[in-house]
Amino acid sequence: MTTARVRGIYTTAITHLLEEHGVEVVQASEPIRERFDGEFAVDPADVTVETTRDRQGVGISGTHEGVDEVAAVLESLAIDTFRWDADTPRSAVFDATVDETLGGGAVVDLGDRGRGYLSYDDANGYVDDGDSYRVQVTDPTPPWDDDRPRVEPTLEIRSGLLVLSRSRSGVSVAASGERASELVGMTDLLPIDLPEGWGLRWQRAALEADLDAMGTALERAVERAEELEDELPAEETDTPTELAIPEATTWLWFGRESRTALDEARREVETTMPGHHRTKAATRAASAAVDFVEAVCDPSGEFPFGAVSGQFGPTSGDRLSIDHGKPDGRLLTLGTGDVTEWDPDGKVTLERRMRGGGSYDALGVSKEDGDVAVTKFREGRWWYPTTYRGSEGSTKGTYVNICTPVELFPDSARYVDLYVDVIRLPDGTVEVVDEDELEAAVADGLVSDELAEKARSVASAVERALSK
Structure with missing residues (x-):
């Protein structure tokens, strides 16, 4: 069964739709756990579904098979749901060359896949036109966004529970406190060794994971890291070249009828005012107002x-x-x-x-x-x-x-x-x-x-x- 981690303003509706179609939602947030009957496992996610920064749709990243399965569920929402597969998906690796230097970073040529943005903060040393880097896409961007996908000169494997990275060393946790310290110690109990040259950082979601889930997440990440290293040529080239596309990313744009369909799905789980997603998509400032309306009354009628x-x-x-x-x-x-x-x-x-x-x-x-x-x-x-x-x-x-x-x-x-x-x-x-x-x-x-x-x-x- 495909597992998915869902975040953003469409989470309740999407969680309901995915579960209806046999996709297991994992690493659920506290509000989602409260709204749904049953338990949500804290397991590795094959797919991540996240609301875009402008709240107009979602990005779906993960295994190629998992992304296709999740996207097939959501793209059938309504007549004005649009789907586009990304040319530069999350975790894709390229040998890139610097085309243009800007104030805070450089535009890099990724060959047939387009261009990316390399922040100076992520590069070692001075960046100049014509410089070559081996980079990975860490933050893809939807086609309707003017920003270029962000790339970094590193290799990372992400699962929602952890980040396995060539830019880190040892074991750390993206949190503090007693439980975080326990998590570092529990890592020594797992029968999996980190690949040479890679560091591990557990994410906050891992604080609630048991030893089996941690072991599964780390084992999968190590396998993916080793497969990626085997796929990449040892020597970097000074020609923009696509090297590996280990994951897929798909973008969905939700129109007004799509948001209405999401309202209907959410209404099957929780009190939902007409235009819930339409209002929250309009501005972040509206979120608290929508939550208040739904908390104190049972709204009905038109948007x-x-x-x-x-x-x-x-x-x-x-x-x-x-x-x-x-x-x-x-x-x-x-x-x-x-x-x-x-x-x-x-x-x-x-x-x-x-x-x-x-x-x-x-x-x-x-x-x-x-x-x-x-x-x-x-x-x-x-x-x-x-x-x-x-x-x-x-x-x-x-x-x-x-x-x-x-x-x-x-x-x-x-x-x-x-x-x-x-x-x-x-x-x-x-x-x-x-x-x-x-x-x-x-x-x-x-x-x-x-x-x-x-x-x-x-x-x-x-x-x-x-x-x-």
């Missing part, structure tokens, strides 16, 4: 956009960016504007001042200084219109973007673009455009048949409405 937006944003006068996700994992920002109108029912109007140069996509109308783009968003809607107006007030056309359900977070409107769009030209002509791009995305496996059909249906409905 309370007015209350959440009124407390945390966006509201009139705020600045809001348009975060335009793409089905291939990229995230583009279409611009930032002022919220000029706000409605507690979930409506927001955004105005942006445009700069001259070029023309508006598909409309074929010139961009001019002083133009204003008026965009009307509604939480949960599969489309949004932008009307372009000249400085004198004339309408230059309307562009309706077809997308996954819009989420209006405090500082951004977020969705994933579905390629097909609807335009209304200044003379009133209405057209559906970019259908070929949607077809290509389906052929490339970036958009499911179900999602593509939904996009076409929405586009047809918008076309009919604009033609009246």
Whole structure:
């Protein structure tokens, strides 16, 4: 049975879903142990599921088979769940060369897998362009994040209970106190020797592990370390080269309907307000408020956009960016504007001042200084219109973007673009455009048949409405 360690704002829902599909959750946090009936083992994890830093989804890292099993469960959550396999997964090893030196670190070339970021604090000595290092990916990044995956000139094996590292020596514990001292002593009782040149650091989760679990974790880590060393060539090269991919990493982006599905899963375990995950994904500041609401009452009904937006944003006068996700994992920002109108029912109007140069996509109308783009968003809607107006007030056309359900977070409107769009030209002509791009995305496996059909249906409905 695959074992998984789960952390972050989606933990309760994911724990429930994984257990329903035969994946054993281990190393559970105290709140999770309190919410679920039964025991959670403190065993090594084949897979780690962690909420991304921006709370928009999760990263799944671990054994190739385990990652595929866990991702298969979660990617079927809802129509707007997207999955991308990482080019630079956690623990991947490369011979890399320095491409560019920055203020706090260097950009390194990883060959066909892209680029990574090497902090100067992790490198020994001065780092200069053209220097070569053997590095391992320690912190992969999702495709919609501008950051590069972090790499370090070391080799490590992680299991949640321990870190076995070439950068350490001896045995230590990531904690203090009597139990931590006992853990170091108990290590001597295990019938496993550390590989030469490797050090062991027990993680806090190991404080609750028994001797059998510790022995299993260390045995697996030592085996993986020895396999990795056997796989790596003895001599480093000065050519960017992929050396080993011992683990897989997969990223899942959760859209609004995905978060609603996660709410439903969590509700089977614990009191859950409508929009629980939608609210927590919006801002860390909301987490305590959500927990309080769920602790003192039994909330029901629809997602309370007015209350959440009124407390945390966006509201009139705020600045809001348009975060335009793409089905291939990229995230583009279409611009930032002022919220000029706000409605507690979930409506927001955004105005942006445009700069001259070029023309508006598909409309074929010139961009001019002083133009204003008026965009009307509604939480949960599969489309949004932008009307372009000249400085004198004339309408230059309307562009309706077809997308996954819009989420209006405090500082951004977020969705994933579905390629097909609807335009209304200044003379009133209405057209559906970019259908070929949607077809290509389906052929490339970036958009499911179900999602593509939904996009076409929405586009047809918008076309009919604009033609009246």
